[in-house]
Amino acid sequence: MSVMPPRGTDTTGTDTTGAGTGFRSPVPRPPARSASPVPLRVADGAAALLGALALTGAQRHPLLIALLIAVSLLSRPRAGGSPVPGVLEELPAVCGRVAVAWLAVAAFWAAYRPEHALSARTVLTGLALQATACCALRAAVHGRRRAALLRRPHAALVVGPVATAQRVAAAVLRHPGCGVRPVGIVADAQPDGTEGVPVLRTGEEVDRAVVQNGVRAVLAVHPSVRAEQGPLLRALAESGCVVWEVDADSPSYAPGERLAGFSCRRLDLAPARGGGAGKRLLDVLVSGTLLLLVSPLLLVCAVTLRITDGPGVVFRQERIGRNGRPFTLLKFRTHRPVDEHESATRWSVAGEHEMRRFCRMLRRTSLDELLQLWNVLRGDMSLVGPRPERPYFVAQFSQTYPGYAARHRMRTGITGLAQVHGLRGDTSIEDRCRFDNAYIDDWSLWRDVCILLRTAATLVRPTGS
Structure with missing residues (x-):
């Protein structure tokens, strides 16, 4: 039995036939919040303050320190391909933006106060201090987030052909650092064997899995899923789930997000804004x-x-x-x-x-x-x-x-x-x-x-x- 809404079912998932086979979207929840940028901003600002210790005498001007902090916060590194990047993964971006910040501040101060221009030694010392502090503080933030994901991974449904979905679910379970824990596979076919993640074949089973496990993520693992299971994906998105399209067979997507080594991209299936005001x-x-x-x-x-x-x-x-x-x-x-x-x-x-x-x-x-x-x-x-x-x-x-x-x-x-x-x-x-x-x-x-x-x-x- 398909989890697609039957012909007597409207596109929101409400069963109008009385058969009770369509997926009934739970009460809409607020979407899963992304990690707050505040801790990383605080880490970057604190690192800039530590880097300012390289300044001496008249160079420790409040305007110069404020400018260094502002430039450091504005030039934040680009997000990596993993949910919680490592120190080495971020190191080139962190060093690059710290170098840009110090060079920009040095150029401005040389034009504003030529008599107190920053020497090359001061710039290099400040750059090294700030880069080291920034990497250490960001590593601490990422470590706490990684530990939180390991303790409380996001429950997820895997949607697609049963064999492909089982393969992806097994791979994700082998890598708990992804922060995702598959709790069900949504498919029409019978599963191969009885072990592993349970296969959900009716709307009631999907509904129950979403409510009982607090599902917050959906992994669509085949190109046909968007067309064949579109109403289901939209209903899950409306209930607060984040929907990802996972390329389980070949790396055809542009480099970016990764999940257990699979290339993936986020699908925006939440209700359209309608253009707003x-x-x-x-x-x-x-x-x-x-x-x-x-x-x-x-x-x-x-x-x-x-x-x-x-x-x-x-x-x-x-x-x-x-x-x-x-x-x-x-x-x-x-x-x-x-x-x-x-x-x-x-x-x-x-x-x-x-x-x-x-x-x-x-x-x-x-x-x-x-x-x-x-x-x-x-x-x-x-x-x-x-x-x-x-x-x-x-x-x-x-x-x-x-x-x-x-x-x-x-x-x-x-x-x-x-x-x-x-x-x-x-x-x-x-x-x-x-x-x-x-x-x-x-x-x-x-x-x-x-x-x-x-x-x-x-x-x-x-x-x-």
Whole structure:
């Protein structure tokens, strides 16, 4: 039995079928906190103070000492590939940044107080004192952290093909210094043998393992896991787990994080920020301004449409928005479906080719979409985001295309990354899904601005959405 939510289960893991086989995400917990940088900052500052003992007489000026400490703290070494790096691993970076700090301070002091410039002997002595103290103090901090990880490793689930998952789990258990302790393997197949980490094959077993062991990490050990177990990984991420993708077969990832010798990378599967206040502020300012500017055009379109095609100028249709919540989308009516069932379930509405000339012009220029600025101002939509779809097609596409349901992590939009890449109208749903999720994963306010500018530059198109 798969731990994937069944077809009657929504993307958050809530079982809507009553069968009880889907993974029910526990109460969301705050994500596991990374190690605080404060102890290492204190160690670096104390080392800089000890290095300042090399200064003599008038050189022991408070400004010079403060500058040395500030430069030392600003030029902190880059994080290594292991959770808790060793002294020798950090030694080149520590010595390099200490040397930069002393050379920068010496250059500044020679320009500020030429009569009290630091000699080469003073600089070398201070550099050696600070580097030695920095390595010793940082080693003490790392030692305490390493001991804490050995006493209380993070409980982890390993997700993937059972043979690969068992191999990775066994390797991680042989290296307790990783700070991770596998407590379960999530797989559909029967395990090879009865020893080792237990294999979890149902949603209830996964749920129980997460709660009883306080699982804080998830190791996805095969490239197919992200697609096949996407809803499960997202549910675990929402419950506070850190999700890692582990390359169990070949070192194909760029050098960086390592886990028991396996190259790995952290996946950001937590709920999307939705853009936050910055995105919403941009939506309100732009949509409100555009509604004021184009209101005469909207009036002309409404009157012309009423005269040429009869009553019923505004077309209202239910669409699915952020987190699966339905809302009423507004457009200028450019066609008349036979009935509500056809409107809700037919991809290409019958008789579209028989549109009147003015309706075809509205569709071709996307002017029929302008009323959605009101949806944006209300908060139903955003200016930029995945295009909203009807409930009937959302249900179909969510079962057919991996990751389609994940598009609803963010508020839907009038335009988006897929649309500026030509994916409008009757185009590939798989491609749209890929571009939409890429937009959500890489979201930034500047990217929204770029998409809006590209949309404005290509406003007149031969097809509508």
